[in-house]
Amino acid sequence: MKKFDNIDVITFDADDTLWDCQSHFADVERRYCNLLSEYGDADEIAGALFRTEAANMELLGYGTKAFTLSLVENAVAVSRGKVSAPTIGKIIDMGKSLLQLPATPLPGVRETLAALHGRRLVLFTKGELLDQQNKLSRSGLGSFFECVSIVADKTEEEYARLCRRLNILPQRMLMVGNSFRSDIAPALAIGAAAAHIPFHVTWQLELSDEFEHERLVRLSRFADITNIMA
Numbered sequence: 001m002k003k004f005d006n007i008d009v010i011t012f013d014a015d016d017t018l019w020d021c022q023s024h025f026a027d028v029e030r031r032y033c034n035l036l037s038e039y040g041d042a043d044e045i046a047g048a049l050f051r052t053e054a055a056n057m058e059l060l061g062y063g064t065k066a067f068t069l070s071l072v073e074n075a076v077a078v079s080r081g082k083v084s085a086p087t088i089g090k091i092i093d094m095g096k097s098l099l100q101l102p103a104t105p106l107p108g109v110r111e112t113l114a115a116l117h118g119r120r121l122v123l124f125t126k127g128e129l130l131d132q133q134n135k136l137s138r139s140g141l142g143s144f145f146e147c148v149s150i151v152a153d154k155t156e157e158e159y160a161r162l163c164r165r166l167n168i169l170p171q172r173m174l175m176v177g178n179s180f181r182s183d184i185a186p187a188l189a190i191g192a193a194a195a196h197i198p199f200h201v202t203w204q205l206e207l208s209d210e211f212e213h214e215r216l217v218r219l220s221r222f223a224d225i226t227n228i229m230a
Helices: 022-035 042-060 064-078 085-100 109-115 129-139 156-166 180-189 222-227
Strands: 009-012 120-126 147-151 173-177 193-196 216-218
Touching: 022 042, 022 064, 022 085, 042 064, 064 085, 109 222, 120 156, 129 147, 147 156, 156 173, 156 180, 173 180, 180 193
Parallel strands: 009 120, 009 173, 120 147, 173 193, 193 216
Antiparallel strands: none
């Protein structure tokens, strides 16, 4: 297995890397499509929702609140304004339920973070500030990280800014995450190393082409992180 040396900081994504997030969103989407079944089949409703989310991304960004607004907007659109107030209320409740998802650490996460004690560990995630802070609190993992950075989007510029904040060269950072688009590609682009740990569910807007790289390793288990550190 490939090993990395001269790594000063290990940076971790949060959602679907440290805890399950996307499967809860997928469950809400399934219930949403069923609720609106009189206006189209599940594929039609889901396809329209994806287009609504994509169109809203620049204005609303990522997170539960943006998702909930898109659910409501899409319901009005696919029903041609016929959706009832009680149904809108149910949709809002579905969205709000995601603000209380358990954020239970995935297998091996707590033990691996504990095994990395003594290293500089950082949490770097995107989304809505309060929601992400609350998930971290519910996870019970906050004490493992010397720094928590929550940004609107994980661009190359944000990765470079994080390195400046931590006073390290990008080449001395390892980024660990499930999304090739948000966690892996931009980290590699600025010269960092990256460990890709795919999750079993991926949001459509996070799908991207993958590639090989000399500073990239793919892992099947979170616990394998300890095996790639020289």
